[in-house]
Amino acid sequence: MLRKVQQGIWEVAEDQRILGSNLGVRANIIKTNDGLVIHSPIELRDSLKNDIDSLGIVNGLIAPNLYHHMYVRKYQEAYPDSRLYILPALLKKRSDLTGAISIEDGACYPWSEHLDHFTFIGGRWFQELIFFHRESKTLILTDFAFNIQDTESRIGNFLLKIDGSLGRFGQTGMERLLIRDRKALRTAYERIMAWDFERISVAHGEQIEDNAKEIFTAGLDPVL
Numbered sequence: 742m743l744r745k746v747q748q749g750i751w752e753v754a755e756d757q758r759i760l761g762s763n764l765g766v767r768a769n770i771i772k773t774n775d776g777l778v779i780h781s782p783i784e785l786r787d788s789l790k791n792d793i794d795s796l797g798i799v800n801g802l803i804a805p806n807l808y809h810h811m812y813v814r815k816y817q818e819a820y821p822d823s824r825l826y827i828l829p830a831l832l833k834k835r836s837d838l839t840g841a842i843s844i845e846d847g848a849c850y851p852w853s854e855h856l857d858h859f860t861f862i863g864g865r866w867f868q869e870l871i872f873f874h875r876e877s878k879t880l881i882l883t884d885f886a887f888n889i890q891d892t893e894s895r896i897g898n899f900l901l902k903i904d905g906s907l908g909r910f911g912q913t914g915m916e917r918l919l920i921r922d923r924k925a926l927r928t929a930y931e932r933i934m935a936w937d938f939e940r941i942s943v944a945h946g947e948q949i950e951d952n953a954k955e956i957f958t959a960g961l962d963p964v965l
């Protein structure tokens with residue numbers, strides 16, 4: 742169900758189960774002067790489409806990394822006038838995404854008045870566009886870090902617990918494995934900390950609404 746975060750930004754989350762463990766998944770919807778932009782679209786059910794349509798016209802879709810692109814085709818069909826913006830590396834993986842526009846650092850986009858961004862390249866298999874929504878002071882992460890409190894699975898909780906990533910904000914073992922470039926990670930950390938963010942939106946897990954910078958630093962500290 743769509744939730745209004747603040748003026749100009751909404752979020753929607755749903756269960757996402759992998760081998761019985763619920764990691765959850767979330768999308769953000771941002772209002773711009775040209776319409777709505779959907780960051781990391783989740784499955785477009787009828788009820789969600791109705792909710793989105795009640796907010797305005799969708800004119801942008803963002804696929805921010807190599808993994809959160811599963812539903813963009815369906816959104817393109819539902820919103821044929823929208824434009825799809827993607828992580829450049831995703832072009833190779835999804836050559837079927839006709840009309841996709843690569844997001845470059847420093848370039849201007851219809852959402853640039855509201856969202857800052859940069860590309861984090863941690864390795865061949867881990868690249869992500871990281872966003873900051875200025876009005877709500879929200880850092881928008883996709884897979885860069887998780888904040889899972891409970892997977893609703895004993896095995897899932899056990900695995901995340903021994904991984905050290907249950908009940909806390911930070912990177913999981915998978916991210917630690919895929920992010921090979923430690924210097925790029927430190928640079929990303931510094932760029933993110935230069936933003937004046939007060940909350941963190943994660944695609945997987947609970948949102949962080951308080952002490953965001955302290956929690957971000959504590960979560961990244963073990964891997965920097």
Ligand SMILES: [Fe+2]
Nearest residue numbers: 808883884944
């Ligand atoms: Fe993910």
